Amino acid sequence: MRRFTFFPLIFLSLLFSSCIGFVTETWKPPSTIHESMIVRVYLGKPDTELKVTTNGIFQVFDVNDLMIKKNIDILQLNPFSLKARIRIVPESGIFSYNGNRYRGEISIEPTSKGPIVLNLVPLEKYLLAVVPSEMPNSWPEEALKAQAICARTYVIREMLNKVNQAYDVDVSTASQVYGGVDKEHPRTTKAVEETEGTLMLYGNEPIHAFFHSNAGGMTEKPENVWGGKSLPYLDHIESEYDKYATNYSWNDKIKFSDADRLFEKEGVGKIESILVLGRNLSQRVDLVEIIGEKGSRKMKGPDFRKIVGNTKLKSLKFGIKKEADGFFIKGLGNGHGVGLSQWGAHGMAEDNFNYRKILKHYYPGMELANMVR
Numbered sequence: 001m002r003r004f005t006f007f008p009l010i011f012l013s014l015l016f017s018s019c020i021g022f023v024t025e026t027w028k029p030p031s032t033i034h035e036s037m038i039v040r041v042y043l044g045k046p047d048t049e050l051k052v053t054t055n056g057i058f059q060v061f062d063v064n065d066l067m068i069k070k071n072i073d074i075l076q077l078n079p080f081s082l083k084a085r086i087r088i089v090p091e092s093g094i095f096s097y098n099g100n101r102y103r104g105e106i107s108i109e110p111t112s113k114g115p116i117v118l119n120l121v122p123l124e125k126y127l128l129a130v131v132p133s134e135m136p137n138s139w140p141e142e143a144l145k146a147q148a149i150c151a152r153t154y155v156i157r158e159m160l161n162k163v164n165q166a167y168d169v170d171v172s173t174a175s176q177v178y179g180g181v182d183k184e185h186p187r188t189t190k191a192v193e194e195t196e197g198t199l200m201l202y203g204n205e206p207i208h209a210f211f212h213s214n215a216g217g218m219t220e221k222p223e224n225v226w227g228g229k230s231l232p233y234l235d236h237i238e239s240e241y242d243k244y245a246t247n248y249s250w251n252d253k254i255k256f257s258d259a260d261r262l263f264e265k266e267g268v269g270k271i272e273s274i275l276v277l278g279r280n281l282s283q284r285v286d287l288v289e290i291i292g293e294k295g296s297r298k299m300k301g302p303d304f305r306k307i308v309g310n311t312k313l314k315s316l317k318f319g320i321k322k323e324a325d326g327f328f329i330k331g332l333g334n335g336h337g338v339g340l341s342q343w344g345a346h347g348m349a350e351d352n353f354n355y356r357k358i359l360k361h362y363y364p365g366m367e368l369a370n371m372v373r
Contacts, residue, residue, distance in 0.1 A: 216333020241347020
């Protein structure tokens, strides 16, 4: 009789081992968003004449979803004359607006501050343009998959938090870069499709899936950047592969005249010195002192970076010294440093880590889950 139980045990063992690493948890979105899973993307404020084009027929619907107009190829209107929201639906599923092509529909909504233009696009179609806008399409497949899951988790959390607001995200780095149809690429599309519906959870809620270009060797806690409470899955994490990136180290200079202009509102007069007074565990600057001929002013590192600008001060992991023609800055990393380091993910993927291990490294304690309707 033993031989009859032996083979089923082997079969079950092999079956179990083959499933290790696959996503088995599920998550059902709340009723506020789960039916349509449409992302509302803010495209900006329109000019006095709005022009939308497509290949084929447009249908225009009023606020009650009654079709009020049909056009072929081109639709032009004055958005400031609208009294209520309208939706413009291209039968082809793609439209052009302000030089960019987008999937989905376009919505024009009157507000107290003037009309706004939104792209209403299904979640997975939205991601087709986000992933290649945020990460080079030539990068390793597992890094692209990790980015797709980060982007999906990020936007779902925004959709949940902004149900009662006019839109969920915009097209810039303030949310996620969204370049439209012309940014799409077969490799990033494959990454989105092969991770369809997968997101990251903590306590059965989508996590804050922050990401940035390069952590400079260690990631940062969000409370050190934006304030607020700490999150257990966003900690100081070593990111050793960052050092192989092209943007790992950098340097720049603030001219004396630029320093005087940048810190004019601080009321300390002509800037004489800039000192780093404190750093946190990741060696990012926590406190800076600006010394001028009329006095001095202390400020938090993130406030200092906001004044100097992200282009010149690429991260808060920097040192600064006074030279003959200005203040020389030398630093490591690029971006706020919270969450996934994209260059770190690139290095891990090159070293044969799969997307699950990449994400679990940068977001410890989170769980991967598949979204169900």
